[in-house]
Amino acid sequence: MISGKNYIGSQQSAKGTKTYTTFNPEANKENNFTFFEATNEEINDAIELAANAFKEYNTISGSKKAAFLNAIADEILALDDTLIKTYCSETGLPEGRAKGERGRTVFQLRSFADLVADGSWVDATIDTAIPDREPMPKSDIRKMNIPLGPVVVFGASNFPLAYSTAGGDTAAALASGCPVIVKSHPMHAGTGELVASAIIKAAEKTNMPNGVFSNLNSSGIEVGQQLVAHQKVKAVGFTGSIKGGRALLDLAIKREEPIPVFAEMGSINPVVILPKALKNRGEAIAKTYAGSVNLGTGQFCTNPGLILGIKSDDLSNFTKELADTMVAMNPSCMLHPNIVKGYESNKSKLILQEGLQVVNEYKSAVKSNYASQVITTVSGKIFLENPTLHQEVFGPFSMVVQCKDSDELQQIISQLEGQLTGTVISDDNEISSYSKVIAALQNRVGRIIFNGVPTGVEVCPSMVHGGPYPASTDSRFTAVGVSSIKRWVRPFSYQDWPNDLLPDELKNENPLHISRNVNGEQTLEKI
Amino acid sequence: MISGKNYIGSQQSAKGTKTYTTFNPEANKENNFTFFEATNEEINDAIELAANAFKEYNTISGSKKAAFLNAIADEILALDDTLIKTYCSETGLPEGRAKGERGRTVFQLRSFADLVADGSWVDATIDTAIPDREPMPKSDIRKMNIPLGPVVVFGASNFPLAYSTAGGDTAAALASGCPVIVKSHPMHAGTGELVASAIIKAAEKTNMPNGVFSNLNSSGIEVGQQLVAHQKVKAVGFTGSIKGGRALLDLAIKREEPIPVFAEMGSINPVVILPKALKNRGEAIAKTYAGSVNLGTGQFCTNPGLILGIKSDDLSNFTKELADTMVAMNPSCMLHPNIVKGYESNKSKLILQEGLQVVNEYKSAVKSNYASQVITTVSGKIFLENPTLHQEVFGPFSMVVQCKDSDELQQIISQLEGQLTGTVISDDNEISSYSKVIAALQNRVGRIIFNGVPTGVEVCPSMVHGGPYPASTDSRFTAVGVSSIKRWVRPFSYQDWPNDLLPDELKNENPLHISRNVNGEQTLEKI
Secondary structure, eight states: OOOOOEEETTEEEOOOSOEEOOEETTTTEEOSOOEEOOOHHHHHHHHHHHHHHHHHHTTOOHHHHHHHHHHHHHHHHHTHHHHHHHHHHHHOOOHHHHHHHHHHHHHHHHHHHHHHHHOGGGOOEEEOOBTTOSSSOBOOEEEEEEEOSOEEEEOOTTOTTTTTTTSHHHHHHHHHTOOEEEEOOGGGHHHHHHHHHHHHHHHHHTTOOTTSEEEEOOSSSHHHHHHHHOTTOOEEEEESOHHHHHHHHHHHHHSSSOOOEEEEOOOOOEEEEOHHHHHHHHHHHHHHHHHHHHGGGGOOTTOOOEEEEESSHHHHHHHHHHHHHHHHSOOEEOSOHHHHHHHHHHHHHHHTSTTOEEEEEOOSOOOTTEEOOEEEEEEHHHHHHOGGGGSOOOSSEEEEEEESSHHHHHHHHHHSOOEEEEEEEOOTTGGGGGHHHHHHHHTTEEEEEESSOSOOOOOSTTOOOOOTTTTBSOTTSOSSSGGGGGGGEEEEEEESOOGGGSOGGGSTTOTTOOOEEETTEEESOOO | OOOOOEEETTEEEOOOSOEEOOEETTTTEEOSOOEEOOOHHHHHHHHHHHHHHHHHHTTOOHHHHHHHHHHHHHHHHHTHHHHHHHHHHHHOOOHHHHHHHHHHHHHHHHHHHHHHHHOGGGOOEEEOOBTTOSSSOBOOEEEEEEEOSOEEEEOOTTOTTTTTTTSHHHHHHHHHTOOEEEEOOGGGHHHHHHHHHHHHHHHHHTTOOTTSEEEEOOSSSHHHHHHHHOTTOOEEEEESOHHHHHHHHHHHHHSSSOOOEEEEOOOOOEEEEOHHHHHHHHHHHHHHHHHHHHGGGGOOTTOOOEEEEESSHHHHHHHHHHHHHHHHSOOEEOSOHHHHHHHHHHHHHHHTSTTOEEEEEOOSOOOTTEEOOEEEEEEHHHHHHOGGGGSOOOSSEEEEEEESSHHHHHHHHHHSOOEEEEEEEOOTTGGGGGHHHHHHHHTTEEEEEESSOSOOOOOSTTOOOOOTTTTBSOTTSOSSSGGGGGGGEEEEEEESOOGGGSOGGGSTTOTTOOOEEETTEEEOOOO
16 A cells, blocks of 8 residues: 655655665564655645645635545544554554554544634634725725645654644644645655545545645655745744754745744753652652653653752652652653664763763663663752753653752743743642742743643643744744644735625625624624 | 933933934934934843843733833823924924824824733633543643743834834734833934833833833944844844845844744735726826825835736826826925935836836926936836846835736736735726736735725734735734734643632633633633
8 A cells, every 4th residue: 555655746656766664663674665755856746736726725615624624534544554553663652652643633633624614713803994084084904814825744753643744734734725745754654655645535535626735755854955945835834853943944034035934843841840749749740750751752742851849858759769660661662763873872962961960770771772761860050051951852861950949940940942841840839939930931931731741732722832942933833733723824904805706704794604803893793 | 302312221321432313304404413322231231121021021911011001102192292393303204294103103002002901812712621531631721822022123214103113013012011122213213212201201100110111222233133133032023124124034043042023024015907997997096096106205115116907008098197197296305315315226226127118207306305206117028027127116106017918917916026915906897807816916915905005004903014025024924903912922821720820811710801712612701
């Protein structure tokens, strides 16, 4: 079922000579399929098709887009075991995770289908004319969100389904009316091709214009660079490393017409554990956090890589308990040999830093591509002085920082780079004595959590997954939840436009029965 | 009343030795006041004060911010004739325009005051917990918009009040909870200082933290560059030239932490006149457009610099009528000798282009700093081949392009750079035969107008003032209307946060009685 070819719209294509394979980290061997890297010609063809499809797709009705998105979900489910097995063979992740992530992917697609079927998401805003206003008559002005144009989505290594081919970025962009070209992630190119085939089938079944979706294989950075630099591409979605995301942002801004890049990048997700909580339930917190740090072999962007407390015996006991619990867990497989290599190298680099101590680490030999977990600790003073210690280690690693006092804790938080999440573990009312610490934390993150763990990102309207740079390139948007559609749209005004030529969303009759702001009041009524 | 000093928060300061004056273009002489360019120390002090003020100002209640904004409006009105006279002496614009612009500025401030007094603008979105959800409990998550941090606003030459010191950008940023540092426009530094004094008075009267506003004098580009590069500045608002806006964008993205730059830049605002309209009322349209092109000596960003029609005798007659009407008007004063110089040089550059013909131009001598108006014409073919002809000429200039047919018209529109506005002049139903032309136009602009003129930008919720690059650096936002507050905020989530520690906007009791989305329903109810 896997051909290794690109999808240029509905056509499978393999014009190139550069090929690559995916790797099964659990079995420690290459998978059987050969993938054909997209050529310049294929890249251009995909973009031209997308630009052409946009002319039709940008005004397709919400109900038709909903049918398309639901059909994608159906076709993904129809791939059944083939998809789950391919996913596992390309990631080393267990079947349960594969199925869970598929469920999330399908849920996201259906959430966006519901959003566009309802139609109110366009934020229709209408100010009717006042012809006799003095000193000048007031025009009739009506505004709604419209799509930007072809969007390039980069698949993420750690979410082959939920943040890749038909993941959150793609679902949001297709929902908004933007065609999508996916730069497939090379580590799970087979999973990507299968999902791409589901999207293409869904597009054909629901009569979408050819070019509304393309999937391009790529094992290096050139395909992505060309896509982002192409003048007919109008926005970019990326999930991955700071280095990768920043390179794309720089490239997008260098264009004659700069375009928005929404990149969700690295994060060490600081967790503040307050003294009373530590005293009263340090052991339980340690056990919970051992699970959170180790979840998915630590390969989550919300992994708690930094735990902050005020120096005390309770903190030392907690740290020991956390380390021992972590190390007692069975090591697990990472996504790819390159990810293991990166983990080991970043871990070693940090462990070599003066003043950083390993509390406990998994010492037995691990299977190939498995990660050995480690918990480290350092004083607040040393952490403050050494920015290398602030860097993310993608894997089952965390660092406990022992701050001198609440002031140092606040200072450390203030100096952190932007983060996706910040967490506070507190006993009842204890938190009220730390308002400056909390204010500092809020200033550095996109989501703040009380007595929980940062891993586990709920897909719902109130979710913010994003944050000050480098958590994301533009903190004004979220990457998770239906609000993420706003990344791919712009507001557009019609002034004195004839009613019958307006889009349905803005017509007097309100034929779509959507919620609109009319002369300052939110209403479902017609005009 | 004008000291020539900077405002570093509430302190007037003149530590530098570099000075400059403003110029009265109508009288053709320098004004009396000397302005002190801000020094590095003053720039840093203003930013540090702003960053410090942000710690308090970012959580100040909507009603207090509303009182501040209304007080600014009151203090601006209290400046009375002093402000109007200073404005006129620094711009060459007539008193009526000064008063009109003051009215608009006050209206904008009061609109934002109403917005934040109401409070619903924060887009509060609440998903309550589902503790018994399978397979995992659902957390309580609550989202609202919070301010980004200190914002730098660049004053605009052509709107000394409405888009400068206390203009749209400043009003929106202060309303959002962001302190503002204004880089005063050197052409109207006196007007700027007066308005700054009004803001400072208002801040003191309403007990705002010192540093919530600063005003820095600058006659070159260095002050602006330093402001944008400073790590404690979190966003930038700019209205001006493409060159200036692009330079700031490039600078902001080069920072270790890139920040959003919202720049509203150039536009030639294409106007499409369809054949029947031209035949039936070409003369009336010509007269209307002569007024629009000449309004404010053509110094509006929505000035119609490009008129597109299909080659015919009617188009020739229209063009002649437009040119003759324009030339019969009295020339008027431009903002500054440098603006006149730019106008004359850009005009000459275009007129030298092969194939561009001057239809009529004002030929008598004009007073110093006055602009002589001109209408030009060119064939569609030549326009398509020569991108120089697509450039903005800031002043009373317009170009009529004679397209071969509807296909060429569509092709020309498709190849235009992004624009603030596009206008269609049509007879009843005529427009329905031009759906491809209209679709192409919509793809290039932020606002589309039917049978009107692009000049005159209504301040209302449905307005979009912005558009694809280079009309603005980020088409996802508007610069006019209360929605422009979204440029300066980011969404922020609280997960399982204790109710009494949540901001009022998100508390169960809904103490502010704002409209919120609770579990998918928009409601004013408590939880």
